[in-house]
Amino acid sequence: xxxxxxxxxxxxxxPAATYPRRFxxxxxxxxxxxxxxxxxxxVRGVDEALLDRIGRAFSEQDDAAAALAAAMxxxxxxxxxxxxxxxxxxLAAPDPAPRPGGSEFGTLPDxxxxxxxxxxxxxxxxxxxxxxxxxxxxxxxxAELGGGQGxxxxxxxxxxxxxxxxGWVDWDLVEQGAAAQRRLGQNxxxxxLQLSLVGGYRFGGPTDLLVATGALTGGTLRRLAETQExxxxxxxxxxxxPYGPAWRVTVHVRVMHAxxxxxxxxxxxxQKSRDTTRWDTARWGLPINQADQAATLGLFDGxxxxxxxxxGVPVPPSDSRALxxxxxxxxxxxxxxxxxxxxxxxxxxxxxxxxxxxxxxISEAGPRLARAVVAAQxxxxxxxxxxxxxxxxxxxxxxxxxxxxxxxxVRSMRDLGLPLRPPWAHAYLLPLNTWRYRVLGRSRRGxxxxxxxxRRRSAAILASYHPPHDVSDAQVTGVT
Numbered sequence: 001x002x003x004x005x006x007x008x009x010x011x012x013x014x015p016a017a018t019y020p021r022r023f024x025x026x027x028x029x030x031x032x033x034x035x036x037x038x039x040x041x042x043v044r045g046v047d048e049a050l051l052d053r054i055g056r057a058f059s060e061q062d063d064a065a066a067a068l069a070a071a072m073x074x075x076x077x078x079x080x081x082x083x084x085x086x087x088x089x090x091l092a093a094p095d096p097a098p099r100p101g102g103s104e105f106g107t108l109p110d111x112x113x114x115x116x117x118x119x120x121x122x123x124x125x126x127x128x129x130x131x132x133x134x135x136x137x138x139x140x141x142x143a144e145l146g147g148g149q150g151x152x153x154x155x156x157x158x159x160x161x162x163x164x165x166x167g168w169v170d171w172d173l174v175e176q177g178a179a180a181q182r183r184l185g186q187n188x189x190x191x192x193l194q195l196s197l198v199g200g201y202r203f204g205g206p207t208d209l210l211v212a213t214g215a216l217t218g219g220t221l222r223r224l225a226e227t228q229e230x231x232x233x234x235x236x237x238x239x240x241x242p243y244g245p246a247w248r249v250t251v252h253v254r255v256m257h258a259x260x261x262x263x264x265x266x267x268x269x270x271q272k273s274r275d276t277t278r279w280d281t282a283r284w285g286l287p288i289n290q291a292d293q294a295a296t297l298g299l300f301d302g303x304x305x306x307x308x309x310x311x312g313v314p315v316p317p318s319d320s321r322a323l324x325x326x327x328x329x330x331x332x333x334x335x336x337x338x339x340x341x342x343x344x345x346x347x348x349x350x351x352x353x354x355x356x357x358x359x360x361x362i363s364e365a366g367p368r369l370a371r372a373v374v375a376a377q378x379x380x381x382x383x384x385x386x387x388x389x390x391x392x393x394x395x396x397x398x399x400x401x402x403x404x405x406x407x408x409x410v411r412s413m414r415d416l417g418l419p420l421r422p423p424w425a426h427a428y429l430l431p432l433n434t435w436r437y438r439v440l441g442r443s444r445r446g447x448x449x450x451x452x453x454x455r456r457r458s459a460a461i462l463a464s465y466h467p468p469h470d471v472s473d474a475q476v477t478g479v480t
Contacts (some may be wrong), residue, residue, distance in 0.1 A: 011191045019055040020285040022205055022360035033202065033412065034356040040306055041349025044358065050350075053339060054358045057294065058285030062335030064161050065258035070222070071154045072255075073262060080152045087255060090151065090159050091248045162333060163242045168343075169329055171241070177326025178235040180319040183447065184308055185454030187433065189461050191307030192231060193224070194400065196299035201370045202412055204363030205284045206292050211365040212278050213260060220372040221379045225465035231300075232458045240329060250333045258335075261288040284360075292330075294340035295355045301327035302348035307407070311426070312433035320345045321333045367417035374400060374418065380464040399425045 018191040037043065044080035074081040149157075181188055201207050230249060233239055264279040264287045279287055301324055303317050315323070321343070328341050342348050377400060382392040398421060405413055406423040413420055436453075 005462050009166055015160050017052060017056050018059070020058050020281070021283045022285065023055045023058060023358055024051070026359060026361035027357050029156050029361055030356040030359055034353050035053075036304070037349060037353050038355070040309075041302070041353060042346055043350050043353045047350075047354065050354050051358060054294070057291035057340070058358075059287050060290040060337065061261065061286050061288070062254070062258060062290070062293070064158050065254050065335050066262065067154050068158045068255060069258035069262040070266065071152060071268070072259065080154065082152050082155045086151060086155060088251075091243070091251055106356075110245075165242065166332065170325060173322050173325040174329055175237060176239060176318075176321065177322035177324070178237065178240075179313075179451060180322050181304075181326065182454045182458075183441075184304075184313065185448045185450070185457040186461070187229065187308045187311050187313050187429075188231070188304060188460065190311070190403060191304050192227075192300070194403050195307040195403045196303050197227070198373055198404060198416070199303075199408055199412075200295070200299055201366040202362050202408070202415060203359040204365065205360055206288075206296075207365035207369055208284065208363055209260075209264070209279070211368060212264070220376045221465060224373065224376060225462065228458075228462055228465060232462060234326070234330060240326075240333075247319055247333065250330060254334050257288050261286065289356065290337045290340070291355070293334065293336045294351065295359075297327060297331040297334070297336050298348055298352040298355060299341065300330075302345060302352050305345055306349070310407070312402075312430040313437050324348065362415050366415070370416040370418055381467055382464055383460070402426070 046253060068087075071080055071082040072084070072087070197322070230246070230253070233246040235247060236246065238244055241247060265281070281287075285291065305320055305323060309315055324343055324345055328343060331341050332338075341349065342351065374397060377397045378390075378393040380393065380396065382389055383397070386391065401419060402421040402423055402425040405421050406419060406426045408416075410420060436450060441450050
């Protein structure tokens with residue numbers, strides 16, 4: 001069982017925290033791995049209160065999604081059961097027909113259908129979408145009438161949560177963050193695959209859950225494609241507003257995560273579940289817990305910014321603020337606790353550093369997942385004739401290993417069982433990015449060219465993950 005530890009920030013009379021065994025079980029290793037983050041992220045010292053908060057979060061879940069997942073696992077015929085069809089209907093786009101008299105909803109610059117509430121007065125610190133609006137309320141009422149009996153209460157509550165836009169959301173800033181990430185192009189794809197994904201395999205817990213579900217060891221290429229499609233889809237204009245395409249996919253992923261977590265902790269219909277015997281809660285904490293959710297979010301925002309800077313891409317304060325705001329909204333939609341949602345890049349680096357200290361060491365799952373990602377490069381479909389494919393696949397594999405060696409370091413590469421390579425990829429990327437972003441990108445026209453280049457590179461990367469005529473779920477939902 002987890003060991004009880006006195007909580008230095010508790011009030012008198014509050015019970016001491018109980019942490020899983022993984023908590024701070026490899027702190028010296030976390031300090032070593034986090035040394036570059038401590039320097040580049042301007043982290044000063046260790047905050048024991050913050051570490052305690054992270055330790056408690058290992059035993060916390062996304063309550064709203066967990067309640068919905070429990071309802072989706074009820075037996076057929078139960079009046080409170082939520083079906084996948086109900087969920088799809090609830091997340092479907094509302095009727096876009098224009099309403100007389102105007103509303104708080106606006107159109108995209110190109111005149112497409114209405115997607116969500118426009119920016120409101122940021123001085124009003126309360127949700128803005130709880131106010132009745134013709135667009136959302138009309139959609140909900142129509143779905144209820146079409147459903148006969150109506151939706152179960154748990155689905156209504158969940159939909160209310162994900163369609164309620166907190167007062168801190170600034171849609172202009174979200175769109176600026178999306179544009180900033182589009183300009184990063186290939187650099188964003190490299191950092192998210194290498195430093196965020198494979199770099200995250202250096203710690204036990206989430207990796208063991210991935211292996212237990214077969215999420216990346218079986219069908220690795222498809223899983224990588226889905227992640228790439230999701231991250232690219234987030235950057236499309238208006239896609240993250242309520243009922244937008246990326247909003248729907250993000251909320252759907254949140255529910256799927258909750259279903260996976262439930263399958264490892266709660267047997268369906270009172271039956272004994274084989275999955276529950278494969279997860280050690282006392283060791284790892286809850287599956288897909290709030291601490292791991294915070295760690296994952298940090299790999300997508302703060303790590304992305306630092307990783308791109310390491311590739312020679314300047315990320316000015318304006319872009320940093322916009323990127324952080326974009327991912328803060330995404331984190332909210334994913335069910336990350338407000339304690340771990342931050343606007344400031346440096347606050348994220350501080351939080352990420354403490355998350356590293358709280359982690360366990362590497363488990364046998366990490367090398368399996370890392371080798372699967374490297375091997376998947378040979379399965380991608382690259383542009384050019386058939387005879388060129390093996391040579392391009394070998395180049396991409398060597399490029400990946402070269403960048404991983406530079407990003408993760410020799411010891412981490414050995415921990416993951418990956419071969420070392422000289423940092424030749426960084427050697428050509430640094431001057432190339434210097435030319436692109438510090439010379440061409442100084443002008444407005446240059447930034448527009450960077451955005452077009454980023455779109456082309458993202459499209460090419462996504463195409464390489466799919467065999468000809470293959471259409472993924474994410475493509476069907478319009479994420480790309």
